[in-house]
Amino acid sequence: MAELIVRFVPSIQKVRMCNSGTEATMSAIRLARGFTKRDKIIKFSGCYHGHSDSLLIKAGSGALTHGHPDSAGIPAAFAHETIVLPFNDGLALEAAFAAHPHKIAGVIVEPYPANVGLILPAPGYLQYLRTLCTANGALLIFDEVMTGFRLARGGVQEIEKITPDLTTLGKIIGGGLPVGAFGGRAEIMDWLAPLGPVYQAGTLSGNPLTMAAGIAALNLLEEVDPYPRLERLGRQVQGALLAAARQKGLPLQVPQVGSMFAVFFNAKPVRDYATALRSDAKLFARFFHGCLERGVYLPPSAYETAFLSTAHEGPAIDRACQIMTEAFNAL
Secondary structure, three states: HHHHHHHHOOOOOOEEEOOHHHHHHHHHHHHHHHHHOOEEEEEEOOOOOOOOOOOOOOOOHHHHHOOOOOOOOOOOOHHHOOOEEEOOHHHHHHHHHHOOOOOOEEEOOOOOOOOOOOOOOOOHHHHHHHHHHOOOOEEEEOOOOOOOOOEEEEHHHHHHHOOOOOOEEHHHOOOOOEEEEEEEEEEHHHEEEEOOOOOOOOOOOOOHHHHHHHHHHHHHHHHOHHHHHHHHHHHHHHHHHHHHHHHOOOOOEEEEEEOOEEEOOOOOOOOHHHHHHOHHHHHHHHHHHHHHHHOOOOOOOOOOOEEEEHHHHOHHHHHHHHHHHHHOOOO
């Protein structure tokens, strides 16, 4: 498994297996703090990086869906070390680094935020994030738990041609079983125990059953190269949704990349957490139930991202597009 990950993701020279995406991001944050000897972390509103104390602040995913983007039980002192910024705002990044010189250990980001719907970065934004981290001695952590191996074998960093310092992975590398991993430059990873002073361990980390399933999944991705097919399916769904919205006269945004897409009932493009929340969640709920009643099961939250797979190819995706169009017409 380690050999496959290192081969597919060029930014990863060494990798450590764990049991979940939450464990991966939690450990990557601890490693960034230990390596830089700094305490503060930057994250972005609406990005979900698991439920560890440092990261469950202005989170997306279920925390946002249920109306609690923060969580009870997190000490104020912990939250104080987490700086939350709007995504796609370069000036906010500049200001944060200027306000906390030599104190920011790292920046963690979903390069394509997908826990508040799907938000795509503005042109050049991720590159600028990389530049600012390098200039300020902070580590750039790409949370690719969701996007890793889903959009490309090398993840978003392959698509965007950006080299993060650390990367977190999960989901697909377990072939459907519980898994997490984090990796990056060897000089950083060598700070992990037993070589270094940053402790991380887990009784079930790298368990043989999950590793066997994950190896089979990654080998299959290399054999069949599903990504061009998944991009076509994603565009087909996007086109059908936008056409139905135009016919009905409803404002709609359908950000899509590869097998991932989201549905925002919004007149303006969604570029961050704040604009996502200005979408019409009640109208989405009516659309969701209209699809469900006709046999298409979308993610039930207005702030989730939908995923396609190659199993949807052919009549299934044609039927899904037809049903979503019918659901639009019934709104």
